[in-house]
Amino acid sequence: MRHPHTIDLPSFRNLVVGGGRHLLESTLVPAGLFYLLLTLVSFDSGVIAALCWSVAVIGTRLALRKKIPAVLLLTTALLVARTVLGLVTGSAFLYFLQPTLQNFLVAGLFLVSAPFNKPILARLAGDFCAFPETLSGHPGMRRFFQRVSVLWGLVFAVNGGVTLLMLARETVGSFLMASTAGSYSLIGLAIAGSLWWFRRSLRSAGITLRMGHRPAALPAA
Secondary structure, eight states, rough: OOOTTEEOOOOOOHHHHHHHHHHHIIIIIHHHHHHHHHHHTTHHHHHHHHHHHHHHHHHHHHHHHOOHHHHHHHHHHHHHHHHHHHHHHHOOHHHHHHHHHHHHHHHHHHHTTTTTTSSSSHHHHHHOOOOOHHHSSSHHHHHHHHHHHHHHHHHHHHHHHHHHHHHHHSSSHHHHHHHHHHHHHHHHHHHHHHHHHHHHHHHHHOOOESSSSOOOOOOOO
């Protein structure tokens, strides 16, 4: 019989693939389309192409009756606002200023929600891995998400400050390459640190984590 404090999660490979898919859909592909169309056609074409991609992804998920990640909904809603701003003003600076400032907004949301039983970060984590109730409702896990929310609030605040500085100094092409590489390097380090902290918190709470484990089949009657 399985120990009551043993939690089975998908394999690390499946988690990476799922998280990577969300990242491609919501961020990397729209940014790539924008830069490609900006270079080959015009600023307006790049702005519209990025928005069309995100809308098409949501439409496809709705048609197939698949779950729409909260991250995708949030990024698309923000993309609509910045698209309108970009088309009205024709300014690449203002187009990229909005998502840069959003780093500070996200940082504030993480920090403000940290004291609650289920911070925003815990809800967003469910898009990448469906945690069982026995895990998400555990007091040790609630404390972990409260504390790691503070970490991610600081990460987004630093990312916003550095990105804002690059936006003021660099050309559009240089800004896209430098900010993307810098942002995802910082986020990658934060993810690695969060995973280490997560496993450490599980051990402290007396929870055994098994990744990629398939429960044994029930014996035939």
